[in-house]
Amino acid sequence: MTAAxxxxxxxxxxxxSARRSQGAIAALARNPLAVICAGYLFLLLVxxxxxxxxxxxxxxxxxxxxxxxxxxxxxxxxxDQLGRDVTSRLLYxxxxxxxxVLVATGTxxxxxxxxxxxxxxxxxxxxxxxxxxxxxxxxxxxxxILLMVVAIFPNDDPVAMVTLGIIASPGLLRVIRGTTxxxxxxxxxxxxxxxxxxxxxxxxxxxxxxxxxxxxxxxxLFCAGALMAESGLSFLGLLxxxxxxxxxxxxxxxxxxxxxxxxxxxxxxxxxxxxxxMAFSLLGDAVRDATVGRSIGSVPLARQLTKPSxxxxxxxxxxxxxxxAIDGLTVTLGDVRLLTNVSLTVRAGEAVGIAGESGxxxxxxARAVLGLLPPGGRVAGGSVRxxxxxxxxxxxxxxxxxxxxxxxxxxQDAVSSLxxxxxxxxxxxxxxxxxxxxxxxxxxxxxxxxxxxxxLAEPEAILRLRPHQLSGGMAQRAGIAIALAASPRLLIxxxxxxxxxxxxxxxxxxLLGDLRRRLGMGLVLVTHDWGVLAxxxxxxxxxxxxxxxxxxxxxxxxxxxxxxxxxxxLAANPQLASPGRPLPVIPGRVPAPSAWPAGCRFAPRCxxxxxxxxxxxxxxxxxxxxxxxxxxxVDA
Amino acid sequence: MVRIAIRWxxxxxxxxxxxxxxxxxxASLAPGSAVRAVLGANTSVTPQQCAQVKHQLxxxxxxxxxxxxxxxxxxxxxxxxxxxxGQPVTAALGTRIDASLSLIVATIVVxxxxxxxxxxxxxxxxGVTGRxxxxxxxxxxxxxxxxxxxxxxxxxxxRVRLFPTTGYVALDSDPGQWLxxxxxxxxxxxxxxxxxxxxxTRDSMLQVFGRDFITALRSRGLPLRVIVWKHALxxxxxxxxxxxxxxxxxxxxxxxxxxxxFAIPGLGExxxxxxxxxxxxxxxxxxxxxxxxxxxxNLLVDISYAVLNPKVRVAV
Numbered sequence: 001m002t003a004a005x006x007x008x009x010x011x012x013x014x015x016x017s018a019r020r021s022q023g024a025i026a027a028l029a030r031n032p033l034a035v036i037c038a039g040y041l042f043l044l045l046v047x048x049x050x051x052x053x054x055x056x057x058x059x060x061x062x063x064x065x066x067x068x069x070x071x072x073x074x075x076x077x078x079x080d081q082l083g084r085d086v087t088s089r090l091l092y093x094x095x096x097x098x099x100x101v102l103v104a105t106g107t108x109x110x111x112x113x114x115x116x117x118x119x120x121x122x123x124x125x126x127x128x129x130x131x132x133x134x135x136x137x138x139x140x141x142x143x144x145i146l147l148m149v150v151a152i153f154p155n156d157d158p159v160a161m162v163t164l165g166i167i168a169s170p171g172l173l174r175v176i177r178g179t180t181x182x183x184x185x186x187x188x189x190x191x192x193x194x195x196x197x198x199x200x201x202x203x204x205x206x207x208x209x210x211x212x213x214x215x216x217x218x219x220x221l222f223c224a225g226a227l228m229a230e231s232g233l234s235f236l237g238l239l240x241x242x243x244x245x246x247x248x249x250x251x252x253x254x255x256x257x258x259x260x261x262x263x264x265x266x267x268x269x270x271x272x273x274x275x276x277x278m279a280f281s282l283l284g285d286a287v288r289d290a291t292v293g294r295s296i297g298s299v300p301l302a303r304q305l306t307k308p309s310x311x312x313x314x315x316x317x318x319x320x321x322x323x324x325a326i327d328g329l330t331v332t333l334g335d336v337r338l339l340t341n342v343s344l345t346v347r348a349g350e351a352v353g354i355a356g357e358s359g360x361x362x363x364x365x366a367r368a369v370l371g372l373l374p375p376g377g378r379v380a381g382g383s384v385r386x387x388x389x390x391x392x393x394x395x396x397x398x399x400x401x402x403x404x405x406x407x408x409x410x411x412q413d414a415v416s417s418l419x420x421x422x423x424x425x426x427x428x429x430x431x432x433x434x435x436x437x438x439x440x441x442x443x444x445x446x447x448x449x450x451x452x453x454x455x456l457a458e459p460e461a462i463l464r465l466r467p468h469q470l471s472g473g474m475a476q477r478a479g480i481a482i483a484l485a486a487s488p489r490l491l492i493x494x495x496x497x498x499x500x501x502x503x504x505x506x507x508x509x510x511l512l513g514d515l516r517r518r519l520g521m522g523l524v525l526v527t528h529d530w531g532v533l534a535x536x537x538x539x540x541x542x543x544x545x546x547x548x549x550x551x552x553x554x555x556x557x558x559x560x561x562x563x564x565x566x567x568x569x570l571a572a573n574p575q576l577a578s579p580g581r582p583l584p585v586i587p588g589r590v591p592a593p594s595a596w597p598a599g600c601r602f603a604p605r606c607x608x609x610x611x612x613x614x615x616x617x618x619x620x621x622x623x624x625x626x627x628x629x630x631x632x633x634v635d636a
Numbered sequence: 637m638v639r640i641a642i643r644w645x646x647x648x649x650x651x652x653x654x655x656x657x658x659x660x661x662x663a664s665l666a667p668g669s670a671v672r673a674v675l676g677a678n679t680s681v682t683p684q685q686c687a688q689v690k691h692q693l694x695x696x697x698x699x700x701x702x703x704x705x706x707x708x709x710x711x712x713x714x715x716x717x718x719x720x721x722g723q724p725v726t727a728a729l730g731t732r733i734d735a736s737l738s739l740i741v742a743t744i745v746v747x748x749x750x751x752x753x754x755x756x757x758x759x760x761x762x763g764v765t766g767r768x769x770x771x772x773x774x775x776x777x778x779x780x781x782x783x784x785x786x787x788x789x790x791x792x793x794x795r796v797r798l799f800p801t802t803g804y805v806a807l808d809s810d811p812g813q814w815l816x817x818x819x820x821x822x823x824x825x826x827x828x829x830x831x832x833x834x835x836x837t838r839d840s841m842l843q844v845f846g847r848d849f850i851t852a853l854r855s856r857g858l859p860l861r862v863i864v865w866k867h868a869l870x871x872x873x874x875x876x877x878x879x880x881x882x883x884x885x886x887x888x889x890x891x892x893x894x895x896x897x898f899a900i901p902g903l904g905e906x907x908x909x910x911x912x913x914x915x916x917x918x919x920x921x922x923x924x925x926x927x928x929x930x931x932x933x934n935l936l937v938d939i940s941y942a943v944l945n946p947k948v949r950v951a952v
Contacts, residue, residue: 033771135647136654139934141926143889144907148659148919151911152666228780232893235782236908256786256897263790270783278778281831285774300762301845301864370855396860404857417852421870421945431856466946482856 024213027290034286037279044276048094055088059246068262077268080251081258086268093246094272097230100161100239104226105219107165108172113215115169116176117203121184131177134170142167146229150238157230157239164229172218176211183210213291220284224277231273248273299375305396306371309379323348323490323522324369324407328382329392331361331368336593338364338377340547346490351516351523353533353540353554355569359590361546362526366492369524370409371399386490405435408483412495414475418467424451424478425463428485435486450481454511473504480511490522491515497532509535530573534558542566545590545601549625562629565602600627640938648931655927656710656920660703663916706920715921720913725921729906733925735804736902738814739821739894740887747826747833748880752869754830755837755876759845760864770835777831781890785824785897792820802899821898825890829883836879840872847871873944881937888926 028034047054056076063083070078077086119130146163153159183206197205233239234249242250248269255265324346331339339361346352354362367373369384369391384391386406391399403409411417419427428450429443438446444463451459454477467475476496483491493512497505513536516523525536533540533554540557542550542565550563561567568586588605591597597604599614606613608628618625690696694705709716715725754773758766793801799820805813844850845868853863891904899905903922910918 132650136650139647139651139885139930140655140658141885141888141923141930143892143904144655144919144923144926145658145662147892147907147911148662148916148923151914151916151919152662154914224778231780232782235780236893236896238908238911252780252783252786256782259786259790259794266783266786266790270780270786273780273783274778277780278774281774281778282771285770299845300766300842301760301850301860301868303762304845305860372851372855400857400859402857403855409852409855411848411852411855413848416848419849419853419867419871422867430858430862434856434858434862468946479852486857 024287024290028286031286031290033282034290037283037286040275040279041283044094044279045098048091048098051088051091051095055085055091057085057088059089059092060084061088068258068265070264078264080254080265081261086251086265089246089251090248090268090272093248093251096157096240096245096247097227097234097249100157100230101223101226103158104161104165104168104230105223107162108169108222108226109165109215109219111166111169112172112218113176113211116173117180117207117211119173120177120180121199121203121207123181123184127177130173134173137167138170138174140167146233147238150233155239155241160233160239161226161230164226168222168225172215172222175214175218179211179214180207183207213287217284217288217291220280220287224280224284227273227277227280304375306373306394306399307378308395309392321347322385323350323387324524325385326365326369326382327385329365329368329379329384330381331364331373331377332380333374333377333593337380337596338546338593339368341382342543342546342548343382344541344548344551346522346524348489348522349516349520350539351513351525351537353537354524354526354543355528355530355533355540355566356543357528357569357586357590359545359592360543362528362543363494364546365543366409366494366524366526369492370403370407371396372409404431404483404488405486406488407490407492408486408488410476410480410483410491410493410496412498414472414479414496414499415467415470417479418475420467423464423466424470428463428478428482431482431485446485447481450484451478453484453515454478454481455507456481472500473508476500476504476508477511480508480515484515484519487519488521490524492524492526494526495528496525497529498527505532512536528569530558530570531575542569545596546593547601547625548620549602551620551623560630562624562631563602563626564606564608564628564630567630600625637942640942644935644938647934651931651934652924652927655923656707657703659920659923660706661699663920664699664702666914666916710924715924716917718915718918718921720915720918725917728918729903729921729925732901732903732906734806735900736888736891736895736904737929738804738807738818739825739891739900739902740884742818742822743825743829743887743890744880744884746822747829747883750826751830751833752837752876755834756841756864756869758834759838759841760860766838770838773830773834776827777829779827781824781828782893782897784827785820785894788820788824789897802897804898804900804902817900821894821900824894825887828890829887832883832886833876833879837872837876840875841868844868844872870944874941877937877940877944881933884933885930888929 028038061084063079065083066075066079067081067083068079069075069083072078075085075087077090079085080089115130115134119127142164145167146160149163150156150160230239231247231249231252234247235253237250237253239249240247251269252266252273255269258265322345324344326342326344329339329342330337342361342365344352344354344365354365356362364373364377368377368379369386371391371394373379379392382392386402389402391402394402418424422430425444425447428447429440432438432443432446432450433440436443436446447463448459451462456462456474456477462470462474462478470478476499480496491512496512497508500508509532512523512525515521516536523536525532527533537554539551539553541548542557542561542563544565550557550561550566552562557566558570561570565586568584571584572586574583586605591601591604597614599616600606600609600618603609603613608630610628613627618627687696694702697705706716713726715729717723718725718728721728751773754769758769761769789801793799799816800813804817807814841864850863850868853867888904891902892907893904894900895902895905896908903925907919907922909915910922
């Protein structure tokens with residue numbers, strides 16, 4: 001690698017990280033809670049700094065004629081048992097608290113940041129030693145160490161606060177180490193290393209800026225904790241003696257002593273500690289939200305649930321013998337259309353395939369039937385009827401009647417579709433009992449039968465296994481058994497064999513075909529594999545870029561595909577390849593849903609495309625959506 | 637299982653060594669305090685007297701040797717003598733453990749149940765409900781425990797005489813009085829723990845909500861209640877249990893203030909008295925007891941990992 005591209009990489013990252021931090025500041029400024037907290041803390045600091053100017057009285061000026069007076073125009077927050085003005089005492093008392101918190105926080109940062117950086121950046125032995133020591137420190141009951149130090153150095157605030165900072169620093173150290181480790185992996189740091197910059201320079205220029213967020217978060221939260229600890233120690237009388245003046249903590253202690261006579265004094269003294277701790281905590285949280293982003297894992301479950309679609313106008317009347325009738329289904333995710341006008345029917349006992357490349361909407365179609373769209377996805381039009389009942393207008397709760405019992409789903413990745421913490425038997429019995437109300441014993445009996453039905457040997461033993469103890473094929477059979485648990489009338493299998501090896505694939509397919517014939521279930525099989533389609537299905541639709549481009553019986557589709565996309569998919573099937581010839585591939589890739597072309601969506605990749613193809617949307621005509629369908633005569 | 641046991645033994649030994657060695661070194665920084673404690677602070681002390689007491693206490697020996705003697709005595713069940721009361725430290729502290737443990741265990745149970753519920757609801761609902769719950773937990777954390785304790789005493793013990801203002805009755809002498817006595821301290825301690833547990837539960841649940849098996853469970857028609865409380869929660873539990881362990885260690889500190897305000901004769905209250913008296917032998921003893929509690933809790937946490945996620949049993 002030469003120096004030039006390295007510089008480019010670094011230069012390109014510079015503005016990006018600057019933009020990131022500007023974005024975080026803007027996000028903070030938009031968060032009203034963060035603005036209030038930051039404003040409060042700023043005003044508090046100014047007020048404490050200006051205490052000699054602002055305080056109406058001297059903090060120690062006693063007025064024995066006005067003891068324990070409540071709030072008044074003369075004493076805004078009242079007076080204490082010696083008639084001293086509470087407002088003035090809070091202003092002066094806060095000064096020592098703030099200095100203590102600053103000492104503790106300074107120590108916390110000075111101990112945590114450099115060690116965390118070193119451990120994360122250098123790795124190896126340094127990392128191991130630092131991490132071990134940090135782990136032990138982290139597990140220490142910090143309070144006894146602190147009390148021990150206070151016992152040895154009585155009434156010495158700085159020593160106590162330095163100790164507090166050191167005891168708490170492993171928490172910061174861990175965060176800094178983790179973040180540094182992650183950044184070190186990133187390209188720009190590696191590139192900068194290659195260009196011969198010194199370690200210190202890399203750390204200062206590239207690592208530290210990315211650490212600003214975590215440091216602010218940890219620092220702010222530590223300030224909250226340190227203020228709490230400081231006022232606690234001072235409440236116990238273990239920090240600077242009372243004679244040196246008020247602190248927030250010993251003012252609460254004073255209030256406690258006169259609690260029998262007056263309760264008001266408790267309010268402002270403890271209240272200001274609570275407010276300040278809260279401001280530090282909420283500010284730390286807000287910085288975290290702004291820098292890391294709030295969505296750590298995923299979307300709240302309530303937002304993933306299906307919302308009933310508005311009134312639906314069926315475009316055609318249902319035929320009596322259709323088990324499943326999807327009619328003109330359109331699905332959107334935000335402003336983007338994922339499916340356009342998809343129609344599909346399945347009769348009882350019929351197996352219908354949905355074929356196409358990844359990203360064509362096969363899985364979305366399958367999931368839309370069960371109301372299992374990704375968060376933000378919704379049915380924008382069309383209808384899904386199951387046994388004559390409209391499904392798109394049902395709520396999550398109403399759909400639960402259909403799910404499992406009427407329509408069951410078998411997913412692609414069998415192992416990750418099982419809850420890793422429960423046994424197969426427990427997950428199987430759970431579904432059986434929920435839908436049939438069977439007793440524990442009867443459910444177990446049925447579970448054994450089901451496992452035998454999906455041809456798992458030793459079903460009794462398998463009931464006791466957990467997902468990670470199963471092979472891929474066993475997990476998929478267990479998944480199918482769970483799907484069959486409540487005797488559904490329709491099974492939707494979404495790429496059920498993709499994750500399995502070839503011999504297991506064949507067995508699972510035979511099983512699905514056999515189950516369909518024996519149990520008379522309808523079957524929807526989503527796949528990109530024509531071998532699978534031909535083996536199991538009676539009929540199939542081919543989807544491209546969110547719409548159906550061809551629908552035909554399986555024989556016709558495999559022998560004389562009419563849409564150029566179907567033909568190309570078929571030709572690209574490895575099972576049809578002639579030995580010694582390269583496998584034909586479809587040039588280009590499926591466009592993203594936001595970039596679907598007008599007119600025929602396949603036109604950009606199609607060898608037969610002409611200007612008319614993209615002029616206007618192409619309608620599905622006699623089972624094919626194409627201006628220039630392939631005909632047997634021409635291509636023969 | 638054997639590997640878990642070995643790992644626990646090694647980390648426990650490291651922790652116990654760190655705590656005892658650290659307190660020992662700290663104590664050696666102030667050799668005068670023990671001497672003062674024996675001779676009394678106000679008497680004029682001659683250097684000879686001082687040297688004599690030092691010799692009696694073994695303080696003129698090299699530090700590692702002193703530590704060795706201390707460890708040797710520890711293995712024979714002695715944590716030394718409390719210089720103020722003249723009582724053995726183990727006897728002085730032994731009676732105090734059950735008060736502290738009552739508070740801590742009850743707090744872990746109460747706040748564990750409440751905060752896991754709050755965190756779960758926040759993760760499920762999200763949006764405005766989630767934000768309100770998250771802010772409320774911070775509010776609970778921000779109330780200084782000694783202040784909240786005073787308010788609770790004033791309101792629920794003085795004005796409405798629901799609970800005793802202070803004091804502690806042992807569980808085995810009168811369970812009813814025991815329960816009444818720990819309600820306010822436990823409420824106080826629980827307020828401080830809400831933020832940590834509820835937040836960890838929320839984050840951990842949100843992560844689980846993105847996993848495939850949640851959609852698979854929905855596809856089986858199982859009600860939301862079962863998916864959330866039976867499946868998601870168990871999968872989200874490990875980081876929550878880790879947090880409970882950390883909260884436990886934090887509660888050892890919490891008891892110091894709360895026992896003081898409620899006049900509960902526990903380890904925390906003994907720690908404050910010992911600190912005020914510069915009674916280092918006593919603090920060393922308390923540090924050792926606290927370290928033992930931490931070690932036991934770490935073991936419980938490790939065991940619950942294995943129970944919650946069977947993979948750990950195989951993999952670790």
